[in-house]
Amino acid sequence: MPRRSYDQYCAIARALDAVGDRWALLVVRELLAGPRRYTELHADLPGVSTDVLAARLKDLEREGVVTRRRLPPPGAATVYELTPRGRGLLPVLAALASWGADGLAERSPTDAVRAHWFAVPLVHRLEQVAGGRAGVVEVALEEGTFHLRLGGEGPPSYGDGPAEAADARLATDADTCVALARDVRTVADAVAAGRITVTGRGPLADALRGA
Incomplete structure (x- = not known):
């Protein structure tokens, strides 16, 4: 048909x-x-x-x-x-995520959530902080874990689940991811406030820590 x-x-x-x-x-x-x-x-x-x-x-x-x-x-x-x-379609979805982020201000009790649903808005926030440094960032939330591939020759991308090898690991929560997506909090603010914990060594981890 x-x-x-x-x-x-x-x-x-x-x-x-x-x-x-x-x-x-x-x-x-x-x-x-x-x-x-x-x-x-x-x-x-x-x-x-x-x-x-x-x-x-x-x-x-x-x-x-x-x-x-x-x-x-x-x-x-x-x-x-x-x-x-x-x-x-990644940049299309990134633009949609940015445009729709204000809709995350309130969460309904019936709303489903998966950790990797925060990956598209978060990857671009971290790209800005990374300043061109390439590597893999693992992000752990209570709802699950995903990883982001930043820099390099291709566009940023992400995968569900833990990374085989990560240059930096972030521990945070869904509320912080929403604040970053809505642009009401920066990565630096979240790290300083203890809402994001960064572990790892090297230029990428240092950049995300603000070192």
């Missing part, structure tokens, strides 16, 4: 034709952290039905945003991952 189109010769309309359906950009958000199995995607997209998730993945594959591949043994599972076109 063909998807609906805005039928407008406009770059914004074309983009929304590709990723404007409900859940589509949240699927992309999850895959920015790396390849994921269907069950992992479903677990980290609370509220989406299996039928809708399958349809969105198929739509995103057709648009060249997502691809599927089979892991070699012993994994032998199918994973979904972003294509280069899909990874190009």
